[in-house]
Amino acid sequence: MDQLVIAGGRPLAGSVRISGAKNAALPILCASLLTAQPLTFTNLPDLRDVATLLRLLRSLGVQIEHQGSQATLCAQAVTEPVAAYDLVKTMRASILVLGPLLARFGYARVSLPGGCAIGERPVDLHIKGLQAMGAHIDIEHGDIVARAKRLKGARIFMDTVTVTGTENLMMAAALADGVTVLENAAREPEVVDLALCLIGMGARIKGHGTDVITIEGVSALNGAHYAIMPDRIETGTFLVAAAATGGDVQLIGARPETLDSVLEKLKEANAIIDLSAQQIRIRMRGPNHGVSLRTAPYPAFPTDMQAQFMAMNAVAVGTTVVTETIFENRFMHVQELRRLGANIEVEGNAAIIRGVERLEGARVMATDLRASACLVIAGLIAQGETLIDRIYHLDRGYEKIEQKLSQLGAHISRRSLEDA
Ligand code: EPZ
Numbered sequence: 001m002d003q004l005v006i007a008g009g010r011p012l013a014g015s016v017r018i019s020g021a022k023n024a025a026l027p028i029l030c031a032s033l034l035t036a037q038p039l040t041f042t043n044l045p046d047l048r049d050v051a052t053l054l055r056l057l058r059s060l061g062v063q064i065e066h067q068g069s070q071a072t073l074c075a076q077a078v079t080e081p082v083a084a085y086d087l088v089k090t091m092r093a094s095i096l097v098l099g100p101l102l103a104r105f106g107y108a109r110v111s112l113p114g115g116c117a118i119g120e121r122p123v124d125l126h127i128k129g130l131q132a133m134g135a136h137i138d139i140e141h142g143d144i145v146a147r148a149k150r151l152k153g154a155r156i157f158m159d160t161v162t163v164t165g166t167e168n169l170m171m172a173a174a175l176a177d178g179v180t181v182l183e184n185a186a187r188e189p190e191v192v193d194l195a196l197c198l199i200g201m202g203a204r205i206k207g208h209g210t211d212v213i214t215i216e217g218v219s220a221l222n223g224a225h226y227a228i229m230p231d232r233i234e235t236g237t238f239l240v241a242a243a244a245t246g247g248d249v250q251l252i253g254a255r256p257e258t259l260d261s262v263l264e265k266l267k268e269a270n271a272i273i274d275l276s277a278q279q280i281r282i283r284m285r286g287p288n289h290g291v292s293l294r295t296a297p298y299p300a301f302p303t304d305m306q307a308q309f310m311a312m313n314a315v316a317v318g319t320t321v322v323t324e325t326i327f328e329n330r331f332m333h334v335q336e337l338r339r340l341g342a343n344i345e346v347e348g349n350a351a352i353i354r355g356v357e358r359l360e361g362a363r364v365m366a367t368d369l370r371a372s373a374c375l376v377i378a379g380l381i382a383q384g385e386t387l388i389d390r391i392y393h394l395d396r397g398y399e400k401i402e403q404k405l406s407q408l409g410a411h412i413s414r415r416s417l418e419d420a
Helices: 024-034 048-060 094-107 124-132 165-176 191-202 232-244 260-268 304-315 333-339 369-381 401-407
Strands: 003-007 013-017 039-042 065-068 070-074 105-112 136-140 143-147 155-157 179-183 204-206 210-217 222-228 248-252 269-278 281-284 319-323 343-347 350-352 364-365 385-389 411-416
Touching: 003 165, 003 369, 024 048, 024 094, 024 165, 024 401, 048 065, 048 094, 065 369, 094 105, 094 124, 094 143, 105 222, 105 364, 124 136, 124 155, 124 165, 124 232, 165 191, 165 210, 191 204, 191 222, 191 248, 204 343, 232 248, 232 260, 232 281, 232 304, 232 369, 248 369, 260 269, 304 319, 304 343, 304 350, 304 369, 333 364, 333 369, 364 369, 369 385, 369 411, 401 411
Parallel strands: 013 248, 039 222, 155 179, 364 385
Antiparallel strands: 003 385, 003 411, 039 070, 065 070, 105 143, 136 143, 179 210, 204 210, 248 281, 269 281, 319 350, 343 350
């Protein structure tokens, strides 16, 4: 297993390019199952989760040519509409093959995603939505087995805002017979990116980006070319790292309009934010004030940025409160931050952070993707050396993170534990 070694205490400075968005790439790659024609994607990020999904799609029979950040996928003949447990258990987003397989082939067997570090994360709303569209769904030996002659358009109210639930149902509805209305739909930019790709394939979709999405099913979809949007969470992560280290950083190829709530919080923390065409520059006006925040579905503050802000708050002036309303167990980075000297109390879904003078480097362990990002930021802030174990979590969602941070002046390197 690999380990990151960080010598902290240096402000970040310089510019880096933002990669394609993991959480847009994953559903968009699954959209290839909806047509027999080839789809070419560009700006694909080089991530473990993308590699895992491409492996899963290949196992379904999708032909794939993948070169750097470009891939062409053709699902002319899907031989095996089955997503097996060993792949699904490594990446919950595999559930996104369910809707497309069922809509195009009338059958799908997808392993129920198991538990996850940050919460139970059920998929009941995905299943209920497909049943509303006429699917017969059984759970057999841990697998979701779905059958439908042809899905029918339906009016579906989701009582919890679910990002991949909205994406799964939008893809299924694209080939259904009739009109589907998704109510209380997720408004995340990644949902919009998927909708725009589907529209490029000939789907008839309105309301994407709002909480009511209307999809008029068509009999077949075509191939298309599509560029994946830039990753707003990678962007936010680098912005917080720059703010927390008192740096001056320029992010190239970012989309500021997908990050309003994060940019507002950074300004509240005493940052100066300059926006130009697809670029964001961040500097600090003075000491980091830290900010209280409460996560909620887009356009409110994203849960995927909660851990990163907690690292910044750990050395802020004063006391802040971070409230997590989306997942029931997304504070596992707290005990690791305490090892670095942070002063944090957890009460239910709220963490009270009392800013300390400094963090001291130590050995810590990554527990999930965004907790890993939090520990990298904490290591960049801490005096001395920080070692982060289990960074395979980090590699799921951040492309070349140590190269990008080194480009900004960080002293960070990767070593395999066997060499340590
Ligand atoms: C997506 O996960 C993202 N992943 C997550 O990013 C992100 O944290 C999350 O949305 C929230 O923004 C991808 O897009 C691949 P949800 P998803 O369904 O879709 C409950 C990262 O770090 N729920 O929006 O799985 C659920 O338990 C990852 O990149 C149900 O109850 O999240 C949670 O409390 C982590 N029933 C809430 O809804 C369902 O059927 C939101 O979950 C579905 C969800």
